[in-house]
Amino acid sequence: MTSVPRSYLFVPGDRPERFAKACASGAHAVIVDLEDAVAPENKAAARAAVAAWLHPDHPVIVRINAADTEWFHEDCALAGRPGVAGILLPKAERLEDIAALRAAGAPMVLPLIETAAGYDQARTLAGAAGVQRLVFGSIDFQLDLGITGEDEALLAFRSGLVLASRLAGIAAPVDGVSTALDDPARLAADAARARQLGFGGKLCIHPKQVQGVNAAFSPSEAEVSWAKRVLEAAGSANGAAIAVDGKMVDRPVLLRARAILDEAGSRS
Numbered sequence: 001m002t003s004v005p006r007s008y009l010f011v012p013g014d015r016p017e018r019f020a021k022a023c024a025s026g027a028h029a030v031i032v033d034l035e036d037a038v039a040p041e042n043k044a045a046a047r048a049a050v051a052a053w054l055h056p057d058h059p060v061i062v063r064i065n066a067a068d069t070e071w072f073h074e075d076c077a078l079a080g081r082p083g084v085a086g087i088l089l090p091k092a093e094r095l096e097d098i099a100a101l102r103a104a105g106a107p108m109v110l111p112l113i114e115t116a117a118g119y120d121q122a123r124t125l126a127g128a129a130g131v132q133r134l135v136f137g138s139i140d141f142q143l144d145l146g147i148t149g150e151d152e153a154l155l156a157f158r159s160g161l162v163l164a165s166r167l168a169g170i171a172a173p174v175d176g177v178s179t180a181l182d183d184p185a186r187l188a189a190d191a192a193r194a195r196q197l198g199f200g201g202k203l204c205i206h207p208k209q210v211q212g213v214n215a216a217f218s219p220s221e222a223e224v225s226w227a228k229r230v231l232e233a234a235g236s237a238n239g240a241a242i243a244v245d246g247k248m249v250d251r252p253v254l255l256r257a258r259a260i261l262d263e264a265g266s267r268s
Contacts, residue, residue, distance in 0.1 A: 004132075004171045004200065005028030005029035006028050006214055006217035007026075007027045007028045007029070007202060007209075007214050007217070008027065008028070008030075008031050008061070008135075008174060008201060008202070009022050009025055009030050009031065009204045009205075009206075009207060009209075009210055010031045010033050010063070010204065010205050011031070011032055012033055012037035013033050013034040013037060013046035013050050013062075014038050014042045014045060014049060016050075016052075016053050019032065019058075020058070021207070026207075026210050027210045028201070028214070029060075029061055030060045031060070032050050032062050032063070033063045034050065034062065034063060034064055034075055035063050035065050035090050036090075043065070043071050047075060047078065050078065051081065053083075054078070054082065054083035055082065055083045056082045056083050058083065059085040060084070060085060061087065061088050061110065062078055062084055062087055062088065063088035064079075064088070064089065064090070066090045067091070067093075067094065067097040067100075068091070076101060080104055080106065084106070084107070085107060086106060086108040086132065087109050087110070088110045089101065089109055089112055090114065091112065091140075092112050092113060092114075092118050092121075093117045093118045093121055093125075094121070095124060095125065095128050098125065098128045098130065098131065099128070101130075102129065102130045106130065108130050108132040109130050110131070110132060110134070111125045111126075111128075111135065112136075112137045113134055113136055113137060113141065114136075114139075115141065116144055116145055119160065122160065122164040123164040123167060123168065126165055126167070126170055131168075131170060133165060133170050133172065133174060134161050134164065134170075134173040135173065135174040135176075135203065136161055136173060136175055136176045137176055138154060138175070138176030142154070155197075158175070158194070158197050162197055162198035172200030172201070173198075173200065174202060174203060175190075175191070175194035175199045175201070175202045175203065176202075176203055177205045178190040178191075178209065179205070181209070182208075184212055187209055187212045187213070187216075188216055190202075191213050191216030191217065192216055195216060195217055199217075200217065201217055218263070219260045219261075219263055219264045224260060224261065226245070226257070226260075227256075227257035227260040228261070229244050230244050230253060230254065230257040231257050231258065231261070
């Protein structure tokens with residue numbers, strides 16, 4: 001699993017025969033799901049199956065059940081197990097729940113912002129010790145707020161999570177899932193919009209979405225080519241003002257070019 005993933009693939013916690021396949025899907029991170037993907041009567045069996053499969057050779061993130069459920073405390077026991085790279089905390093709203101996971105040994109926590117109360121606390125949660133980045137549970141968030149029409153209706157909230165993350169100095173947030181499994185164009189558009197807003201990755205609900213998400217959040221050939229031209233021009237300018245593609249190159253442009261090449265070099 002890469003240090004700051006772009007793609008996160010869910011796999012049901014009660015389907016252990018799928019765990020290895022998910023890890024081989026090309027996703028930057030795999031989330032073994034004990035929450036939405038598992039029926040109440042199967043929670044204990046799913047937790048046992050995950051515990052038996054965990055191993056440092058194939059680290060995964062575990063989405064546990066929310067803090068207000070009867071399963072939370074038993075799920076917390078998984079937090080420090082070898083092979084757990086982190087915990088995805090659903091319905092994240094309170095600092096004490098993050099602290100409980102850290103005390104249980106969670107290497108890092110990903111608060112899933114999917115309620116009005118969670119969004120209201122986003123800046124506080126983003127600044128908590130052990131939080132790597134925020135994750136947007138856009139579908140449940142819409143349900144909690146009674147929002148219809150995802151694209152424009154959620155724009156302000158997505159931007160708010162990007163701002164909260166930047167102010168806390170953590171990695172860019174992760175966007176929610178795209179439910180269209182057989183619509184690559186829609187997936188690409190959803191991911192491109194998220195990246196334009198400042199998100200750094202996206203949740204996936206099927207392996208067929210992984211490649212598209214990885215591509216959307218990686219620098220394109222055109223971006224890499226532009227970045228190389230900018231740095232080459234700056235390197236030969238001896239401090240003089242320069243322009244690339246008819247546009248002036250100043251310090252923010254140079255920093256953006258370097259970031260693109262750094263990102264391109266860190267991805268396969």
